[in-house]
Amino acid sequence: MHHPSRNASRLLTDSVSLYPERTAIVFGDDLITYGALDAAANRVANLLVSRGIRPGDKVALSCPNLPHFSSVYFGILKAGAAVVPLNVLLKAREVAYHLDDSDAKAYFAFEGTAELPIGRTAWEGFQATENCTEFFLIEGVGVPWAGDGTPQSYAAAVAGQPVTFRTVERDEDDTAVVLYTSGTTGHPKGAELRHRNVYDNARAGTDLFASDPKHSDTYLCVLPLFHAFGQTVIQNGAFTFGGTIVMQPRFEARSALRLMLTHDVTFFAGVPTMYWALLAALDETVDVAALAANLRVAVAGGSALPAEIHRQFEDRFGVTILEGYGLSETSPVASFSRFGQAPRVGSIGVPIPGVEMKLIRDDWSEVTGGPDEIGEIAIKGHNVMKGYYKRPEATAEAIREDWFRSGDLARKDGDGFYYIVDRSKDMIIRGGFNVYPREIEEVLMEHPAVSLVAVIGVPHDSHGEEIKAVVVKKAGNATTEAELAAWAKERLAAYKYPRVVEFVDALPMTSTGKILKRDLA
Known part of the structure; x- marks a missing residue:
C-alpha cells in the first residue's frame, strides 16, 4: 500500500512559508531567520545531490548545539536521505563503527575545539571506512586544523550551491533518521525512525504543551541535538510551531540562567541533573522573579525526576515540571504529564494522543493485577x-504485533498514570528480594546532606548483591557516611536500605546528563 509523501523536512518548511522573517535560531549575537535557515538547508541538499547522494542514502552528522546542526539536518532530509546524528564524544574507532553500521555515504562533522577535537576524531573514523566517500569539515572560528590530510571545507563546498531546492518526495514510511541507542549491552543499534514517526512526534506539542504558532515560544536548547529528546522536543518542536531556539553548545547552569533572562525564554527542557544544577546556581545575583514570569513550560525526561527537585523548582519558579517518557525507539515521546493539571509527582503521565501503553511480563502477557503491580512498559x-x-532478530525481540517492549519497569495507578520503577537492568536482587534503586534514591534525596545520589548493586558473597549509595554531599554538611546509612535504615525495609554509602565529589554522566551507573560499580 502506498502512503502519501510527507518528508519530515516540512516541520521546517511549513513555518518558513508562514514566517520567513521570524527568528528561528539565536546563537550568541547571531539572529538567523527562518528564511535564512531554509536557504542554508537548501545549499546542503544541493551539495548532497551534486555528490551523488540518492534518496534513502544515509548521511552522518557530528555537531554540538550550533545552527549548523539544524541546517545540515534539514538539508539531508530535503535531499531525501536519512540523518544519522552521532554523539560528539565518540572516539575514532566508534565513529568508524557507526559509519560502517549505518552504511553512511557522506559525513558532516564540526571541527570542535582543542579540548574536544570532534573534527579530527571524525576524520580519523571516516578514513577507517570504505563506503563513506564524502567528508565535510564544518570549521570553527579560529581553530587551526590539526589532523592529517586535508578534508573538504563545508563552507567552501556549500558556498556555490543554490539557495533554492525542490524537496525530494518521500513515502511517510521511508526512513528519516537513524538514532543509535546507547549500547549498554553489546554494540549500539540504529533505531530507524520513519518520516511519519518524526513528523507526528513533533506535532504532538499541540496537545502536550498547548504550543501555538500565533503565540510562539522561545526555547532554550541545552539538550544535545544529536539525542532524541533535544532533537524532537526542542529543535523539531520549535520549528513546527514557529518558535525561536536559543542555542547553548554545552550546558552550564549559570550561563543557561543568563540566556533565559536575556532572551525571555518561555520553554525549557532538560534531564533531572540539569534541573538540579539550575537550582544550585540560583543566588542573589539571579532575578528569579523575571525568570519565573517568562517561563511557561518546563519539561523533564531522560531519567526519573526526584520528587524533591520537583518541589524545589515549583517553589522557586512557580512552574510545574512536566515529566515525560520515551526512548530513541519511540521517536522519542511516548507519554507525558498533562499540561495545566496538578502534577502527580513521580509520574511520567499518560500516553500521548495516538499512542497506547500497557505493562507486560517477560513472556509478553499483559499485567492485569492491581494498580501497584509492576510490569515492563510496552508501547504501540x-x-x-x-x-x-x-538487525531483524533484534527487531523481532523488541517488537511484536506492533508493540515495542521498553525494558523499563513501571506501575500504573487507577487513573491510568504510569510511574517508572526502574530500568529492568538496574533492578537489584538482594537475598532474593527485588530492590528498585529509584525508590531508595527518592528517600535519600530527602536527607539534608544529599545533593545528588545514585544507588547501585555491588556483588556480595551471601546476598548476591548488596545495595550501595554513591552520594554527592551538600557543601558544608558534616553528616558522615555511617550516619546517612543509619538514617536510611530507619526509613527503609531491612532488605532495601544501603549498607554501603560512599561520598564523592561528582557522579559520572553521559553527554546527555544521565548518571552513568555502570561506571560506579
Whole structure:
C-alpha cells in the first residue's frame, strides 16, 4: 500500500512559508531567520545531490548545539536521505563503527575545539571506512586544523550551491533518521525512525504543551541535538510551531540562567541533573522573579525526576515540571504529564494522543493485577520505530504485533498514570528480594546532606548483591557516611536500605546528563 509523501523536512518548511522573517535560531549575537535557515538547508541538499547522494542514502552528522546542526539536518532530509546524528564524544574507532553500521555515504562533522577535537576524531573514523566517500569539515572560528590530510571545507563546498531546492518526495514510511541507542549491552543499534514517526512526534506539542504558532515560544536548547529528546522536543518542536531556539553548545547552569533572562525564554527542557544544577546556581545575583514570569513550560525526561527537585523548582519558579517518557525507539515521546493539571509527582503521565501503553511480563502477557503491580512498559502507536537497522532478530525481540517492549519497569495507578520503577537492568536482587534503586534514591534525596545520589548493586558473597549509595554531599554538611546509612535504615525495609554509602565529589554522566551507573560499580 502506498502512503502519501510527507518528508519530515516540512516541520521546517511549513513555518518558513508562514514566517520567513521570524527568528528561528539565536546563537550568541547571531539572529538567523527562518528564511535564512531554509536557504542554508537548501545549499546542503544541493551539495548532497551534486555528490551523488540518492534518496534513502544515509548521511552522518557530528555537531554540538550550533545552527549548523539544524541546517545540515534539514538539508539531508530535503535531499531525501536519512540523518544519522552521532554523539560528539565518540572516539575514532566508534565513529568508524557507526559509519560502517549505518552504511553512511557522506559525513558532516564540526571541527570542535582543542579540548574536544570532534573534527579530527571524525576524520580519523571516516578514513577507517570504505563506503563513506564524502567528508565535510564544518570549521570553527579560529581553530587551526590539526589532523592529517586535508578534508573538504563545508563552507567552501556549500558556498556555490543554490539557495533554492525542490524537496525530494518521500513515502511517510521511508526512513528519516537513524538514532543509535546507547549500547549498554553489546554494540549500539540504529533505531530507524520513519518520516511519519518524526513528523507526528513533533506535532504532538499541540496537545502536550498547548504550543501555538500565533503565540510562539522561545526555547532554550541545552539538550544535545544529536539525542532524541533535544532533537524532537526542542529543535523539531520549535520549528513546527514557529518558535525561536536559543542555542547553548554545552550546558552550564549559570550561563543557561543568563540566556533565559536575556532572551525571555518561555520553554525549557532538560534531564533531572540539569534541573538540579539550575537550582544550585540560583543566588542573589539571579532575578528569579523575571525568570519565573517568562517561563511557561518546563519539561523533564531522560531519567526519573526526584520528587524533591520537583518541589524545589515549583517553589522557586512557580512552574510545574512536566515529566515525560520515551526512548530513541519511540521517536522519542511516548507519554507525558498533562499540561495545566496538578502534577502527580513521580509520574511520567499518560500516553500521548495516538499512542497506547500497557505493562507486560517477560513472556509478553499483559499485567492485569492491581494498580501497584509492576510490569515492563510496552508501547504501540505512530511513534514506534520501523526497527533496528539491519538487525531483524533484534527487531523481532523488541517488537511484536506492533508493540515495542521498553525494558523499563513501571506501575500504573487507577487513573491510568504510569510511574517508572526502574530500568529492568538496574533492578537489584538482594537475598532474593527485588530492590528498585529509584525508590531508595527518592528517600535519600530527602536527607539534608544529599545533593545528588545514585544507588547501585555491588556483588556480595551471601546476598548476591548488596545495595550501595554513591552520594554527592551538600557543601558544608558534616553528616558522615555511617550516619546517612543509619538514617536510611530507619526509613527503609531491612532488605532495601544501603549498607554501603560512599561520598564523592561528582557522579559520572553521559553527554546527555544521565548518571552513568555502570561506571560506579
